[in-house]
Amino acid sequence: MVTSSAPGKVYLFGEHAVVYGEPAVPCAIERRARVTAEKRDAGLVVHAEDLQLDGFTVEYIDEGTDHPDVDAENSLLEAAMGYVNEAVKQVREAADAPQAGFEIWIESDIPLGAGLGSSAAVACAAIDAGCRELGVALAPEEIADRAYRVEAAVQDGEASRADTFCSAMGGAVRVEGDDCSRVEGVGNLPFVIGYDGGAGDTGELVAGVRALRAEYEFAADTVEAIGDVVREGESVLGTEDTETLGELMDFNHGLLAALGVSSRSLDTMVWAARDAGAIGAKLTGAGGGGCIVALDDTDAALTALRYTPGCDEAFRATLDTEGVRAE
Numbered sequence: 001m002v003t004s005s006a007p008g009k010v011y012l013f014g015e016h017a018v019v020y021g022e023p024a025v026p027c028a029i030e031r032r033a034r035v036t037a038e039k040r041d042a043g044l045v046v047h048a049e050d051l052q053l054d055g056f057t058v059e060y061i062d063e064g065t066d067h068p069d070v071d072a073e074n075s076l077l078e079a080a081m082g083y084v085n086e087a088v089k090q091v092r093e094a095a096d097a098p099q100a101g102f103e104i105w106i107e108s109d110i111p112l113g114a115g116l117g118s119s120a121a122v123a124c125a126a127i128d129a130g131c132r133e134l135g136v137a138l139a140p141e142e143i144a145d146r147a148y149r150v151e152a153a154v155q156d157g158e159a160s161r162a163d164t165f166c167s168a169m170g171g172a173v174r175v176e177g178d179d180c181s182r183v184e185g186v187g188n189l190p191f192v193i194g195y196d197g198g199a200g201d202t203g204e205l206v207a208g209v210r211a212l213r214a215e216y217e218f219a220a221d222t223v224e225a226i227g228d229v230v231r232e233g234e235s236v237l238g239t240e241d242t243e244t245l246g247e248l249m250d251f252n253h254g255l256l257a258a259l260g261v262s263s264r265s266l267d268t269m270v271w272a273a274r275d276a277g278a279i280g281a282k283l284t285g286a287g288g289g290g291c292i293v294a295l296d297d298t299d300a301a302l303t304a305l306r307y308t309p310g311c312d313e314a315f316r317a318t319l320d321t322e323g324v325r326a327e
Ligand code: PMV
Pocket: 014, 015, 016, 017, 018, 019, 113, 114, 115, 116, 117, 118, 158, 159, 160, 161, 162, 163, 202, 206, 284, 285, 286, 287
């Protein structure tokens, strides 16, 4: 039996636009998903007691069906199982063990589907744990690639490499199409996260942006403008100029809101953080609900968010320089 963990992330810049080839800069944070894997003769048993959902246990014997038979209404639960199922397929392929069965335990302190990369973290940790349990060690780059294929399969192809590369490698990363690299020398940014307790449907939100982009040239221009914000942001990343970084985060949020992926609660949290003096604030991830990320080196934004109606939880997050790892 082996355990692996992988970090969640926030997007400093570039979500959604990254799907269309613009650059994005996600940063891994010290909140992790842990996956334990144990070999069994056949099939897959999954225990996930702490996905910030009611605990669930699923048992099924894979008989060539695409999805596990989950007796649950909850679409998040369904999606979580989809990621585990696809991750196990990747393990079987990577280890050349098509019949391998597993018992899997998932634990996570990353809210599910809330823009903090929970699915990428579960996919990376599951691939690493499953492979190591079969005696195969994969390089983090290969885990990133295989976890990307997991996300692409579950999200009907609507996925970039950003979340999975960031979770596998740790630190701040830059992703532009298939080009993925670590960004060194970023230092510790004073992230504050506000969480509205909800979640957005990534596939639906990405499809919404795709439709807008196809309908209006100015929506396509908005996506490109996000790319410009990211390029500008990269030029100040790692310097003392956090003011410009914050200003660009604010700009990035406005462009995402124009593309229809913010929500009342995300906007409310963004403004609560800004009014409290945060250097910058934006939604993180797919949007629709979930989390915002602000930069603030005082306690003001954190305190303000804790008193903001609609903000369920607020916490600080530090950059996690480590990616997927054995526990
Ligand atoms: O909400 P998350 O953490 O799944 O992030 C989604 C980010 C998108 O850019 C909207 C999609 C993607 O795969 O890059």
